Amino acid sequence: MAVTVETEQVLAAKFEVLFPYLDERQRRLLMGAEARALGRGGIRAVSRAAGVAENTVARGVSDLDAGGPPSGRTRRPGGGRKRLADLDPGLRSALLALVEPDERGDPMSPLRWTTKSTRALAAELTRQGHRVGPDTVADLLRREGFSLQANTKTIEGRQHPDRDTQFQYINEQVKTHNHSGDPVISVDTKKKELIGQFSNPGRQWRPKGEPVTTLTHDFPSDSQGKAVPYGIYDLATDTGWVNVGTDHDTAAFAVESIRRWWTATGHDDYPHAHRLLITADSGGSNGYRTRAWKAELAALATQTGLQITVCHFPPGTSKWNKVEHRLFSHITQNWRGRPLTSHEVVVQTIAATTTRTGLRVHAALDTGSYPTGVTISDTQMAALPISRHAFHGDWNYTLHPTPQTPPTDLRPEPGTPTPHDAPTLTHPTLTGMPRQDLQQMITTLEALRGNLMQDRQHQRRVAAGKKPHAPRPGRPARFTFADRVLVTVLHLRLQLPETTLATMFTTSRSSIRRAISETRQLLDQHGTTIDAITPTASILDLLTTAATNTPNN
The missing domain is CATH 3.30.420.10 (Ribonuclease H-like superfamily/Ribonuclease H)
Structure with a gap:
């Protein structure tokens, strides 16, 4: 029998009320049940009342005849629109090549020096032949474990050894x-x-739409x-x-x-x-x-x-x-x-x-x-x-709240070490090694230092596009390399402070500090260790002993 217009209107009203509460499978089964109840012409009538294709209603009838799809699923396995990453196998690798850190990514990419927003990434991928939008790029990045992150201040600069x-x-x-x-x-x-x-x-917090107005420039x-x-x-x-x-x-x-x-x-x-x-x-x-x-x-x-x-x-x-x-x-x-x-x-x-x-x-x-x-x-x-x-x-x-000595009295305080000559300072009592061994270590470290400085100079000139040239003799240093090594040995072995060493070698504390820092690096590269000791006498007594046992040259 033919389905009347009144029947279609009743079905349309029923679908309008129920459809918002049903998922896709439930709507399809409802339409299939109504079409089956109407008999001949029911699929077409339900299609017009629900505003869907007749094939959708027919699938609902088929689902009822077959017992419905597996429990817990709206669609059969493999149903629905395929993801763009599945349709375009090269999309994922192309995207990762753009967002990887610069040292691992494509060095020729035009995005190397720009902000890598999803819109910019989508435009670059489209230029490479991968038609994709910003939202899809964002979804792919999240699936790959990426997120929006700011810089973090965790890398400290050069640290002082102390x-x-x-x-x-x-x-x-x-x-x-x-x-x-x-x-x-x-x-x-x-x-x-x-x-x-x-x-x-x-x-x-302020009333909505009423921000505090300020100057556009901070001049x-x-x-x-x-x-x-x-x-x-x-x-x-x-x-x-x-x-x-x-x-x-x-x-x-x-x-x-x-x-x-x-x-x-x-x-x-x-x-x-x-x-x-x-x-x-x-x-x-x-x-x-x-x-x-x-x-x-x-x-x-x-x-x-x-x-x-x-x-x-x-x-x-x-x-x-x-x-x-x-x-x-x-x-x-x-x-x-x-x-x-x-x-x-x-x-x-x-x-x-x-x-x-x-x-x-x-x-x-x-x-x-x-x-x-x-x-x-x-x-x-x-x-x-x-x-x-x-x-x-x-x-x-x-x-101190009051001067410890009159301002005009610039004499050193009692117990302050005074400058000494090289034979005294290189005495085994202070260095812990024979003078020949100390001289051999100084020669070895000086050669190592010369090689390192020559390599650094060569690398700088190559990086600057200049031709290498033979090393030129510089101005003789007032604080010699031998003194630098000796200062470091005394500092590491006797644990002497920089102020005391500056007085003994008649130089500044900053020179002592730089000498110790540079020489320690050379000692580490050469594999030489200076063991610290606990002196049984004061530094003045040690200097006196060394000076007494040093023959006059």
């Missing part, structure tokens, strides 16, 4: 001062900030000045003091910040303190090479009566300074997304910084003038009441 030892030394100094109830502070200068309606990284000429925050972080009390300057970041400004902290809070927190330990970076206004920093600290020591000890972190390790991640990081988080429109905003925002662990911060504005270009002469440095520690006296030193 890096870890200096960390341990700082830790021991901190423990000693904490145990005696003396303050320990970590200091540094935060990044300078322009004052004005400038954009500040980060976001903050200093558009600013109302600058803020120079110098931070002092007290390790024991978990408190911070930030002196916000408006002039230059100089050594005088750094020490004035410490002076303000001591006057405002430090003296009250540590009323019985006799010492102060400062941990600082190795560069900047409080760097270990800055003479003005030491001169200003000497004045502060005399003013406060404190014995001020400074321990610098090795070069390239400023991120380990406590003030960085216990004070400055929280200040940056507190003013994120907020333009620093005035010095008052800077000071109040810093002072409002707190943490759940109890950090408290005080901030003050410093409108003083701190001119640059201040120099400290050699005579002024010699008059400073400073004593260098036995271990790395350039990084670790103490400023």
Whole structure:
């Protein structure tokens, strides 16, 4: 019998209600059941009511006759559209060749020097004959274990050989001062900030569609000045003091910040303190090479009566300074997304910084003038009441509240080694080896050093596209290679500090440090080991013994 229009309308209404709740297989079976119930002409009527092809309805009838597809599956195995990676076997390898690291990928790829976005990758693959879109590229990358990743700062630069030892030394100094109830502070200068309606990284909650408007460019000429925050972080009390300057970041400004902290809070927190330990970076206004920093600290020591000890972190390790991640990081988080429109905003925002662990911060504005270009002469440095520690006296030193010797008395302190001649310093008592063996080692290491330097020079000239040439004799060195080897032997065997060796060889500590570093590398390449001993006598006694047993030449 013929199916009426009313019947098709009823079926269409039924399908419209039920189809959203059914999957593909269930819809097909429902349509097959309705077509079977209608009899002749049912497949065509159900097709029109459901808006699908007659073949789909016929497959539903066939599924009912066959008992349906396997349980748990919507389609039979192999059904559905094939993945593009299956249809194009070369697509996966072509994509991996584009996204592999440069040293393993295609060196001629035009994407080598561009951002490898999915759109750029899809365009390059299409150019190579693989028709693919950005979404498919993203899906393939995820299947291959790729993800969007940013750079990570984990590779450290060249490390000083005494890096870890200096960390341990700082830790021991901190423990000693904490145990005696003396303050320990970590200091540094935060990044300078322009004052004005400038954009500040980060976001903050505001009414939707009403962001804070800022200038399009951060030109200093558009600013109302600058803020120079110098931070002092007290390790024991978990408190911070930030002196916000408006002039230059100089050594005088750094020490004035410490002076303000001591006057405002430090003296009250540590009323019985006799010492102060400062941990600082190795560069900047409080760097270990800055003479003005030491001169200003000497004045502060005399003013406060404190014995001020400074321990610098090795070069390239400023991120380990406590003030960085216990004070400055929280200040940056507190003013994120907020333009620093005035010095008052800077000071109040810093002072409002707190943490759940109890950090408290005080901030003050410093409108003083701190001119640059201040120099400290050699005579002024010699008059400073400073004593260098036995271990790395350039990084670790103490400023005393009163001069230990009159400024005009530049005589060496008792017990300080004086320069000695080569026969004395090469005595087996000091080197631990006969002079002939020492001379043979010097000759061997010098030949090895010459070969290495010649190879490096040849490689540099080849890389620069220049023709190699024979080595040219240079100016004779004031600090000879034999002295460099001897310095290293004495340092490794007797564990003599750089300051003592600089005095014995009448040279600078930096020359001693470079000599030890370079010679140790040569010793390692040659496979020579210098065993350390524990001297049973002082270095002065050893030198006296060596000089007494050395025949006159």
